[in-house]
Amino acid sequence: MVAGTIIGASIFVQPSEIARHLDTPGQIMLVWIVCGVLTLFGALVCAELASAFPQTGGVYVFLRDTFSPLAGFLWGWAMFWSMHSGIVAAIAVVFARYFAVFVPIGDPGVRVVAVVAILALSALNYAGLRAGSRVQTALTGAKLAAIAIVVVVGVVASNGSPDVASPGAAARGGASFHDFLLALVAGLFAYGGWHMVTYTAGETRLPARTIPVALVAGVGIVTVSYVALNLVYLRILPLDALRSSTRVAADAADAVLGRGGSAVLAALVMVSSIGGLTGIVLTGPRVYFSMAEDGLAPRWLGYVHPVHQTPSRAIAAQAVWASVLAATGAYRELFTRVIYTEWLFFALMAVGLFVLRRRPDYRPSYRTWGYPVVPLLFIVASLAIVMNQFVSTPGEAAVGLGLVALGAPIYYLRDAYR
DSSP: OHHHHHOSSGGGTHHHHHHHHOSSHHHHHHHHHHHHHHHHHHHHHHHHHHHHOOSTTTHHHHHHHHTOHHHHHHHHHHIIIIIHHHHHHHHHHHHHHHHHHHSOOHHHHHHHHHHHHHHHHHHHHHTOHHHHHHHHHHHHHHHHHHHHHHHHHHHHHTTTOOOTTOTTSSOOSOOOHHHHHHHHHHHHHHTTTGGGGGGGGGGSSSHHHHHHHHHHHHHHHHHHHHHHHHHHHHHHSOHHHHHHOSSHHHHHHHHHHGGGHHHHHHHHHHHHHHHHHHHHHHHHHHHHHHHHHTTSSOGGGGOOOTTTOSOHHHHHHHHHHHHHHHHHSTHHHHHHHHTTHHHHHHHHHHHHHHHHHTOTTOOOSSOOTTTTHHHHHHHHHHHHHHHHHHHHOHHHHHHHHHHHHTHHHHHHTGGGTO
């Protein structure tokens, strides 16, 4: 679930975003490695919290039990209306666009295919956690095998070719720290979703042991995959081509395989997208279910299907809203305005580790390696992402934070819908 959820469509797009901010292949690879390390730091923090609170809901539960029910509610509020449902809609649209490479369907058809993908995967997870996790396991295995093949083919096919991406080939006068930070933000976006495995803790065998191992191993697999893919991109494409590309993986495939390369990569992106989407569709409803059990969401969301033993109504609610966002395109505005606030919650989650360590009754079965340095570095990185958003687009950032804050009065009026 960790590897399958993280590796979606971003790794086939974000390398160009990173390259636009930097000057040399060495700087680019440093960003991908630093992003992997920071993601690992976040996973280590999350692993300790998951071992201490092995309950369905993940970050919602951590914030609720560490700070207050309001903190947990605001996370769930932002998840449903934008962060999580927006990701579901966005990835479904990416899948549909690559489907259109093989079947010309136009923009209306893309939206229809996106909605069908959301509903189909929601129905799969409606039928049971095991069914959804088996499909994701198969798709994750397929996408990791495909990535390995791309890496091997890229290395072999480019053997002996001129080093068009050498560090001195495209230097532009030196990237600033601000440039590096912008590249870091773009890279961390591709690592998103690592925390979602904690949402299913209540349905996981031995969660206090299983989830920490899954987080560390999954992030490690993703980091190796991303570093390997970007080494291939840099080996095949000149830096100028990498910076200007809007479909870097397809351009790299075309350079190696000819005109048929794009079709091969389109198939890979489809598998990767649907695999990531499976995990995201699976995890979100567990948070809404947990909130409903606590009286922080409508009670009907806490319904458990008597046969399938899944939060069936929460799954259906997410499917409907995500489908609306995909069909109307509204996810773009909501998603871009609110997604950065996820990192504000991550910083708060890591701060909670320091709060919990002072409680005499706090006894997690796993403790974060490198404490207190590791969580401190993660807090700094998370806040840097938030501050970067405010500096870059203050108006959009303020609106996004306002959308999240709108949940506060709803929280205090929740008795109206209980």
